[in-house]
Amino acid sequence: MNYRGRFAPSPTGHLHFGSLVAAVASWLCARHAGGRWLLRMEDIDPPREVPGSAQSILAALPAFGLVADEPVLYQSQRTAAYDAAFEQLRAAGQVFPCWCSRQDLADQGGLHRDGRCVAGPDPDRAPAWRLRSPDLEIRFDDALQGPQTQNLHDAAGDFVIKRVEGFYAYQLACVVDDAWQGVTQVVRGNDLLDSTPRQIWLQRCLGLPTPDYLHLPLALDASGRKLSKSERAHPVDPVDPLPALRNALAFLDLPCPSEAPNAETLLTHALDRFDPTFLPHCSERSAA
Template sequence: MTYRGRFAPSPTGLLHFGSLAAAVGSWLCARHADGQWLVRVEDIDPPRQVPGSAQAILSALPAFGLVADLPALFQSKRQAAYDAAFERLRAADLVFPCWCSRAQLAGEEGIHRDGHCIAPPEPDRPPAWRLRVPDVTIAFDDALQGPQRQNLREAAGDFVIRRVEGYYAYQLACVVDDAFQQITEVVRGNDLLDSTPRQIWLQRCLGLPTPVYRHLPLALDEQGRKLSKSAQAHPVDPADPLPALRQVLAFLDVQTSAAASDVPALLASALERFDPVRLPPLAARPV
């Protein structure tokens, strides 16, 4: 199968350094493999979205030389696909409705492990829907972070795949869309490494392929905090892309030519020297 990678931002703010690092890292891996690079807008959580940020991110990427091979996929237009996946899980009795409150789960550190709702049904209130998780250990080799093992029942328990509001959870939508877009390698930030076992289990439940995973180091600020839109990380400037692009490539330990004076030349020199095995195998590093 032809290599396919992707960058999947959430439209909760403008493109910032950490997101740009994930975009550049995934783009380099795809181009190094002579494969395709896709973009997916993960806009399935309306309360968290910032109006205009999806288009701002999509408009910013080409300024950094990152042009997708296909039109962007919007998760907000994929409801029917998520409904179909949910119905397959329900038909197989792998999900259950849950009215449990946070207070009821407080003694279990917020983790539900019963395989059924422990609260009485509330006909006047819609439930969340959880995936039944058995006592199973998910093991996989991350291409950058190395061997990983997680007992899914202990670490995640019966996790939510459809919220009370009716929105599908990130884990389900991500799995369905990675399969739909035929993604062969997921290159993303290390903050999502903990989500991978849940996604692998969902892939098994739905009979979907499991891509290779490569989790890049998290970008930290001067106080050692993750750079994120929720932490008001400063956006990168698409009107002056070279400084941020040089900084991202240095963050990823990608060598470039000192003579590269524009974005296409800088990316070409980076790609010429790039090898995924030389990406820094760190959980996080300061910018």
């Protein structure tokens, strides 16, 4: 099967360094394998979206030499596909409506493990919908972080796939779209490593293929905090892309020549020396 990789940002701010690292690494993995690199805009959470940030991210990527091989997929246009997956799960009895509040779940460590709603129906408000999580060890071999094992019942419990507001949760949309786009390897930050067992279980429930996974070290700021939009990380500058691109490649242990004239030259130099097995195996590291 031909390699297909992807970069899937959320439009919650401008492109920042941590996202640039994920974009560059996923692009390098795809090009190293002779495969295709795809873009997906995960715009299914309107309350968290920053107006204009989707366009900003997509406009910035080419300045760093990162051009997708196919048109961008917008999750906001994929509701019918998520509806179909949800109905498949409901028909199989694998989901249930839940009116539980955080307080209702406090005695269970904030997790739902009963396979049914503890609070019971509330006619005055809409429910969330949860996927039943069995007492099952989910195992997979991450290409960078090594063998992983998670008991889904203990670690995740019955997790939400459709929110009270009616929006589909990240886990369901991600699984459906990875299959739709034919993604063969997911390259992303280590903050999503814990989500992978839930996605593997959803893939099994829906009869979808499981791609390979490679989780990159998290980029930390000087104070040891994760660089992310939620931490108000400074955006990278597409007008002057070379400094941030050099730093992203150095973060991936791919130092590049200081005299490179443009982003394409830097990426070509990095690709000539790239081997995914030599990416840094730590779970996090400083971006400085």
